Amino acid sequence: MIRLLIADDHAIVRDGLKQIFAQESDLEVMGEAADGREVLDCLRKVSFDLLLLDMSMPGTSGVELITLLRARQPNLNMLVLSMHNSPQVAMQALKAGANGYIPKSCETELLLSAIRKVALGHGFIAPELAEKMVFDATAPVHPARHGELSGREREIALMLTNGMGVKEIAQQLAISHKTVSTHKRRVLEKLNLSSLADLIRYTLQHDLQN
Incomplete structure (x- = not known):
């Protein structure tokens, strides 16, 4: 039996996932969390084999949360299920310590396969993202x-x-919001980038998260 903890800030997503997992004899949902604080609470209070984690939640989330979880529980199996269908975001999650990454647009069977592989300690990347990551690895490096x-x-x-x-x-x-948008525009201008995807790639290339 694979015991799951679902972390997503949307109740409708958590409910949908629980309905899917209820039909699988080898999967059991042990708890759920709606933000980073609740995930950390569950880490102390709930016994589970795999954390199914959304990248974008209120409070501590994303790379910061993955890094924190990996530091607190080095053997934790983490599979990111995210709305971001981006090889750059996937690479950030993996570098931070996630065991796998899959977009929410994936088919149910692919999600179930990913859960079972990651629960065994294996890595998993959605095939379409893995292919993009190979091509991204050969992309030119943006000047610092x-x-x-x-x-x-x-x-x-x-x-x-x-x-x-x-x-x-x-x-x-x-x-x-306007101030944030202004800063975002200035960042892209100063780094000579044209999109958020370029910014994510730049961050990875220059290891700015560390």
């Missing part, structure tokens, strides 16, 4: 320009690449 960023710009850049949205960043930093 992050020394031009202000402290606030760098902070927001890392929050963006950690999977946080403009609204979530504004709430956490107690600033307006």
Whole structure:
């Protein structure tokens, strides 16, 4: 029996996953969490074999949460189930300590296969993402320009690449959405990048999360 902890801030997603898992004789949901704090609480209070983790939740989440969980429980099996169908985000999650990564757009059978493999201690990447990651590895390296960023710009850049949205960043930093958007635009301009995907790739290439 594979005991699961589901971490997602949307109740409808958690309920849907529980309905899927209820039909599988070898899967059992032991608990659920809606944010990073609840995940950390469950880590202490709930016995489970695999954490099914969303990348974007209120409070501590994404790469920061994965890194924290890996530090607190080195043998924890973590499978990220995320709305971000991006090889750059997947690579960040894996570098932080996740065992696998799969987008929410995947088929149910692929999700079940991923859960069973990760629960055994194996890694798993959705096939379409794995293929993109191979091509990304050969992409040209962006010149290092992050020394031009202000402290606030760098902070927001890392929050963006950690999977946080403009609204979530504004709430956490107690600033307006417009201010966050302005910082985001300036970051892209200073680094000579054109998109969030480019920013994520830049962050990985220059190891800015560490």
